[in-house]
Amino acid sequence: MKKWLLLLAGLFFLAPAFAGQINADSLWFREHYTKKEVYIPMRDGVRLFTSVYLPKDQSEKHPVLMTRTPYSCAPYGEQEYSPLYRRYLNAYLRENYIIVTQDVRGRWMSEGVFEDVRPFNPNKKTDKDIDEASDTYDTIDWLVKNLHGNNGNVGVFGISYPGFYSTMAALSNHPALKAVSPQAPVTDWFQGDDFHHNGAFMLADAFSFYTSFGKPRPKPTTVGPTGFEFPNRDNYKFYLETGALSNFTRIMGDSILFWKDLMTHGNYDGWWRARNVRNFTKNVKPVILTVGGTFDAEDCFGAWSTYKAIEHLSPGTNNRLVMGPWYHGQWASLDGTHLGNVQFGSNTAAWYQQNIEIPFFNYYLKGKGKEPAIAEATIFFTGENQWRQLPKWPMAEATQAIYLGANGQLSFSKPTAAKSATEYTSDPAKPVPYTEDVHFSRTINYMTDDQRFASRRPDVLVFQTDVLSEDVTLAGPVVADLFASISSTDADFVVKIIDVFPDNFRYTEDVESEHRRVPSITYPMGGFQMLVRGEIMRGKFRNSFEKPVPFVPNVASEVKFTLPDVAHTFTKGHRIMVQIQSSWFPIADRNPQQFMDIYTAKDSDFRKAQIRILHEASHPSRILLPILK
Incomplete structure (x- = not known):
């Protein structure tokens, strides 16, 4: 407790300085970037809502860095700017990247019908044969042909569900897509990701997530769904007293489609195999940087598994892995010094941002500097609290x-x-x-x-x-x-x-x-x-x-x-x-x-x-x- 009181005292002392820096960065962002909101047509006629931040600098052409998300590209309105400058993403703004965020098909302001972990279709024959890879391809094609001042190079990254869309982007094989970073990517929701571990149903995450996220969206909207009103603040008590899974299904009702899918596909069947991204990571063309946390409570499985799947099915791909001692998304935070009571001895998040991710995109999208010396596997080992640059993963030859x-x-x-x-x-x-x-x-x-x-x-x-x-x-x-x-x-x-x-x-x-x-x-x-x-x-x-x-x-x-x-x-x-x-x-x-x-x-x-x-x-x-x- 004394430790946190001291830290809070320090933060209180620094608050005016931080606030001043944020205000300065916000002003700089608006002075140097123009925001545009566009609807990008897909091959089947559906239009996807896309937020674009364009640098005003015209001294050179700029790369595109994109995230596709089911969680909204808010704030909506061309005068409403996202506070990207509050995070390490400010480095990309200072490098004059074109920053793109897109509501995926059927979510928020995009048209069409949403499907959870929409299966990859390797045999597209008509314009009606769409998947997230084709939506990414069509989006990239529109961006490089229509955004003024772009240099023809596109990168995609995203954390968690957007990590899944990043993997799908890598499977699009658009020639302008040069670098992709799936981060804690949803990979296999039956064997290891958020909602099942080795066939066991991960109740707390699935129920709390789908009582809000799973609600239907009948038409494009800027207003998000409301969550479930838990009757008490003790989750052990609530879940135990609610009882068997069939009782949770009654609470969900008939409108949460994916919950019904979860309840009716209790074994690893063809429905799940179609949604296992690892089955489709063949002939991947972009450079890949897969990132995850060794202590990621939501998805410790996805990053390890995505990297290994690409290594196995696409051995010629320039494929790299970074795993730090992080909770879900901590590598994108300002503080990577600890998790709970366990200290890491340094700000591991800042080290990753400055030494791995930013140089990665700068080189492959801007041609800036020498090719970054990113090892095959950059792994932080807790206990000794050291980064190791390794020639392969897993490193141990035998058990x-x-x-x-x-x-x-x-x-x-x-x-x-x-x-x-x-x-x-x-x-x-x-x-x-x-x-x-x-x-x-x-x-x-x-x-x-x-x-x-x-x-x-x-x-x-x-x-x-x-x-x-x-x-x-x-x-x-x-x-x-x-x-x-x-x-x-x-x-x-x-x-x-x-x-x-x-x-x-x-x-x-x-x-x-x-x-x-x-x-x-x-x-x-x-x-x-x-x-x-x-x-x-x-x-x-x-x-x-x-x-x-x-x-x-x-x-x-x-x-x-x-x-x-x-x-x-x-x-x-x-x-x-x-x-x-x-x-x-x-x-x-x-x-x-x-x-x-x-x-x-x-x-x-x-x-x-x-x-x-x-x-x-x-x-x-x-x-x-x-x-x-």
């Missing part, structure tokens, strides 16, 4: 198994006992919370939160190593390979990889700014259990996402799944901990712990289950770690 053992032991030695297991009761009426304390909405900090609250619960298994005698660095995906015996026909499995700090650990931070220095702050973090990576697996999908199968009660079954990639160093003196549980609420919905269609389950369908995790010679539960030698 090393670390085994669960009796009495909470975690070691690199395979178990030898003939019979050994640890058991817990999973009760859907009392699910394990994803974070401590009471919250109204899903936090951005839980990806690094202290896990001591969970380790004290009887329905969370805890395994940890002895104190490490040397650093252990993970550089790639972690694989959980469990052997479980359950009393029911289905269950979820949550595996968490945790860095346990020494009991006497203390952190000292210098808080500085351009204008004023706040004195150093020291605060204890002894025993802190930092979540490094957590992931859930819906057990019935353990063999196939397409064809789920029940468990045979009380018979050992292998549950093997991949967690999103990790870039972290467990330093000497720390411990590695693994926690296992069967609920992660309310970010993931509760499993009734019966083999059934969970989307139609009733409150009466939920059952307790006895979960036994085996750690014996014939069933050695283990975690496969991508250890960097």
